[in-house]
């Protein structure tokens with residue numbers, strides 16, 4: 334008899350399903366023998382503008398020091414962020430993408446026996462990180478595709494250590510206003526940590542009544558706000574994210590962090606891009622116009638969608654969603670199936686440039702006209 338090595342892994346690890354990323358352009362090009370330049374990828378909520386010139390220049394400069402370890406404390410980036418956000422550098426924890434920070438939080442605070450609460454249809458990394466740490470997943474039913482914050486607060490038990498709230502949420506694009514969020518935070522006992530995942534916050538405006546998690550930190554010491562350079566800041570390939578929390582919480586995260594979890598090129602580019610306010614402004618403009626374009630297109634096709642506050646939208650194409658996804662691939666258009674989230678009738682589409690959005694809408698119209706599933 335040979336040994337079943339799977340059985341040697343902790344139970345949580347055995348139970349977890351690997352994260353399914355959007356299909357890479359190169360992979361589809363290989364499979365269908367297509368020119369990569371002809372493929373439109375609207376599958377990973379990437380910034381369609383391409384990287385900021387300031388970030389690119391800084392990344393190139395950083396190449397000269399490839400033989401050196403990065404600054405494990407990320408001094409310059411933390412300085413810049415702390416000024417921008419009016420927090421102390423000791424409140425910031427940098428990560429290899431905010432994904433890394435989400436894992437640090439679970440590893441730092443929730444081991445076996447601890448319960449971690451998150452919503453149905455929330456970001457896939459929450460259960461993954463929870464299971465990997467040996468903690469217990471508590472999934473709370475959604476309300477109209479969004480988080481049911483009252484039900485999440487009511488799910489707190491003696492064993493609850495952490496609650497994940499994505500605002501806006503991915504893959505649904507749902508968002509909570511400042512008032513609803515504060516009501517929720519008021520209900521959660523202080524001994525329970527709340528991770529407010531603000532990966533898409535740069536697309537929101539406080540003028541529209543959306544909360545700024547960082548401003549809530551003074552009032553809620555159990556709050557951990559996470560943000561990223563992957564989305565609106567356009568640096569997904571470099572993997573830089575961060576959290577803002579009390580220094581005590583940051584100290585715990587720092588203990589479970591790899592000493593060099595963010596590389597020098599990423600640090601340099603992220604530090605530089607914070608000066609590119611024009612890039613961010615452009616990203617916001619392109620995104621709101623693109624969301625409008627997609628939603629108008631769905632209306633014309635008679636397809637329902639979940640109104641989104643992010644840089645993507647979940648459109649309801651019906652029970653043939655998997656087949657429609659495949660037929661879009663055959664036309665060189667990559668979107669994101671979300672059946673893994675239990676959303677079997679939807680596809681998630683990231684906002685692209687106007688021509689990319691149009692290419693997708695045209696391809697979708699053709700697929701629907703051809704009759705999906707053949």
Ligand SMILES: *Cc1c(COP(=O)(O)O)cnc(C)c1O
Pocket residue numbers: 378429430431432433456499501502503530532560561562563564569572573574
């Ligand atoms: C994209 C995303 C992240 C993290 O992305 P990183 O590239 O790891 O920073 C975190 N949370 C949500 C909800 C996301 O959609």
